Amino acid sequence: MSELNSLFRKRIGISEEENITFETLDNILEKTAYNIPFENLCIIENKTNDITKENLMNKILLKKEGGLCYELNSIFYLFLIENGFNAFLARGVVYNQENQGFQTHGRNHVTILINHEGQTYLIDTGFGANLPLKPVPLTGETIISNNGKFRIEKVNTEHGDYVLHIKLKHKDTDWRIGYAFDSKRMVTDLLELNEIQSAISEHPESPFNKNPLITRLTSGGSVTLTDSSFTQWVDGKVTKEKIGYARFKELSKRHFGL
Incomplete structure (x- = not known):
């Protein structure tokens, strides 16, 4: 077992002997959401490092910090690959509920897609408190997890070809847009995520570079x-x-x- 695989399991509290399958991903997603926080302290404190496998392991698995979408979903993507999943990273644009429009400073959300038995699913461990705790199929089917309902609509926008819709338990009275994403434009190198980190750290419209x-x-x-x-x-x-x-x-x- 690789060091990343072993350390990630330790971080979220599962044994090295546990066989991770598509059917057990619900449990893995819950444990990840409960144990690894979504946080921007490195950006606020101007202590960011290049996005590499080694730096992600050091930050999240050894120092036991959290991170933003491009860090949390990247480390989970690497964990999925280590456990035999056909996984990919994709970029998206978050919908601003206050302004009722998509954010305008680039495709700066990073999410995960996996292919399983001829079906594609979205997985996200880096969307704050809006996490679907189960894989969400790209078919439009509504998925219900402990924290709410999630579905994906196929719709072409300037930001991609699908949109994630969210209805959180106790919080949302109706469906709302989470983000649009592009299933056809995969992230092929983690170095691409440094561009996202720079935008989130420096762009005046970024919501994550102002307050912890x-x-x-x-x-x-x-x-x-x-x-x-x-x-x-x-x-x-x-x-x-x-x-x-x-x-x-x-x-x-x-x-x-x-």
Whole structure:
């Protein structure tokens, strides 16, 4: 077993003996979502490194940090490859709910596609609290996981040929757009993701280069931490606490191990 395979299993809490199949991916996706946070601290602190397999392993598996989509989905993609899956990385554009339009600073979302028994599925471990905890087929079928409903619509836009739709449990009363993605334009080299990291780090419209953000799913909902607030969703009930720097450091360690 490779070092990456062994370390990833240790990070999310599964044994080296467990055989990972398409049927067990639900469990793997849940454990990943619960144990590896979505966070932008390296960008805020200007401590980014080139996106390579070695650097991703060091950051997420050895130092036990989290990351953004291009880091979290890249390490999960490498883990899938190590376990025999036919997986690919693809780029997309996130939909801005506030402005009711797709973000305009490039195809800066990274997601995963896998082919299994003649069917293509989307997998995403890097979309904050909006994660489908099961593979979502590109057929339009609605998938229900512990945190909500997900489906993919085939529609040609300037951003790709499919759109992910989301309806989170306790949060969304109707379907909303998550992001558009291009199933025909694969990421063939991790070095391509450095362009995404640069855009997210430097572009004035990037939502991730202004304030710290840490979030992860929990069995009952989610926890989200910024430099000014701590929000917990538990079984549909939300609590929000205003915080300062000292409380931020305390909560980031207690709830995210950072």
